[in-house]
Amino acid sequence: MTKRAETSLLTDQVYETMHEAIMNGDLPAGSRLRIRDIAAQVGTSVMPVREAIRRLEEAGLAERVPHKGAVVKGLTLAELVHVYDVRRLLEVEAARLGAQQISSADVDRMQTEYELMLAAIAERRVVALLDHDEALLTILYEAAANPVLVDSIRNLWQHCRAYKIVGAQGTLDTPEDDSLWRYQERLVEAARKGDADAAAAVNNESLINATSRIRVQLAAQEDAG
Template sequence: MTATEPVTREGERSASRATKRPGESCSGPAGIAPVTVPQKVEPTLLTDQVYSMIHQSIMNGDMPAGTRLRIRDLAAQVGTSVMPVREAIRRLEEAGLAERVPHRGAVVKGLSFAELVHVYDVRLLLEVEAARLGATRITRADAERMKTEFEAMRVAIVEGRVVELLEHDEELLSILYRASDNPLLVNMIRNLWHHCRAYKIVGARGTLDSGDVESLVVFQERLVEAALRGDDVAAASVNHDSLVDATDRIRALLEAQHRDQA
């Protein structure tokens, strides 16, 4: 007899007792209380939808850093009970997009110099390598798709559409990074993009307002050229310089905001 046999047989006896016999009521044999199966108050799909709506508002900059996430107000806006909103906010906190502040409750996570440096340091580690790997393997067709996204970036800049600019920029980079044939690397990078979207919005919006639009396209233009040549060294170098430049621009913009608020 093996050690697992008694457990298995007990399970069989339990299953046998759970089977309704002639003459037994639906509540089970005499002396055995009916089993109550817990029901979820709200389906997971509803929580997913609420999370997606709030997440999108944060990604678009409609809910800037510091915005209070009032559960009842949000529930009224999206037309649900408070439970899926509360769960959605918990998930936003886990994703690093919201935080708890004393006497204020949950708010969209604020921006800090320390986090800016930490996030962009990690982006440097991952994205320079992703660009190098991608440039060695990218097809001509995919490099041309990068060029198409670059042209769409230019249009978004002329029209002052910050969110569309960032989306085309990220798709341009995604095409190159996916060519690395390392989906884990790509997913890690995309998660970082979500985490630092507020910083990217500050950088893009502030740079557009300053009129220095060239800094938003010069590195991506060079990156597309490197991809078209299959030049991995150039692609890695351009990505490094681009991320360093972005960090410096965003830091300067945050410092200016802090001075204005002082």
Template sequence: MAISKRAEPALLTDQVYATIHEAILNGDLPAGSRLTVRELAEQVGTSAMPVREAIRRLEEAGMVERQPHRGAVVKALTLEELVHVYDIRRLLEVEAARLGAERITAEDCDRMQAEYDLMREAIDDHRVPALLDHDEAMLAILYNAAGNPFLVQVIRNLWLQCRAYKIVGATGTLETPGDDSLWRYQQDLIAAARHNDPIGAAAVNDASLANATDRIKALLAAQPSGR
């Protein structure tokens, strides 16, 4: 009974964390949103303590920051951070694609195709969080084939940290007629994987991430807060 009682606050904090975390990932709490403990506690139906702990954990995850006179806010988007994060993604994900393409099976390629098809449906419906989820699921299948779970975990953490940038990029691209960059590279990546072509897979990922960096950089620069 004592263990169970101690676990209850932690479980509640986990639930609050998951709720706020999902709201940030889905864009319901966009960059710059203030995270007021009292308001969030009322919305999720808890006391202030689990909300404070959840916000602290979000700070540790790099998704929330403290600002003078504002308190905790969803981390703002900056061109400098965009470049740094995407440079690291290119280093890791190009290598993950190369290693994964060498070892991936036909069955896993079929799973990639299934996620790609769901991603295309989400693109057609302009469902940004869903298209990002399926894109990441497709990439994770390829990266997991590399056989290095630590590499995949590091990449997943980077995806979380740059989710707001991904939302900006995907939303802006969907609003640009004739831009096929949300699906063209993924289509080529699946083809390279099916041929167990590590050089081709690495080249596609490198080009895809370079393109994403340029697209998001242009979109941020066009915003009043971009720099």
């Protein structure tokens, strides 16, 4: 019993470590998840690593590829477009509902995340930029008081995180492009006014823009490849 509990705890720790590496781009899409190599890196036996990879597969973040074994799951361009289409459906409505009910204290929290996001942009910290952007959006969406909606959106964020990193990095390399912050500025303003239609419109524009930026970056990578 004790050994089983210890193995489960180690599996949780390995899973969190690997999950974080995928979310921050250290393990990009297509990275091979070699069990023995990972076990050596994290200092465990292979069993917790094998179980952690199984959990990643269940979460849709890893997949089995012939002749390669487990790899970090990527998305085709068509799949990515589908993800962003669903994000628009959910996040436009989440912004509308959240703006109707959000408190002034929570709008202040959104403002704080926005300012931290600006600092991350100035310092070219892509992962921190995305973390603060998602935190800002989560505050607004949670105001809608629908946890299933928020969980569904977060799940979609996980699946397209690698491509959000690519898109944000490309935008940082284009100084005249203000799309990393202008939508969030308008979203905070709409939330402060309780303007549900404006919040929904901002999210719609933002996700259309993000889809376009990511398409350009992926096309450039494919050409380079």
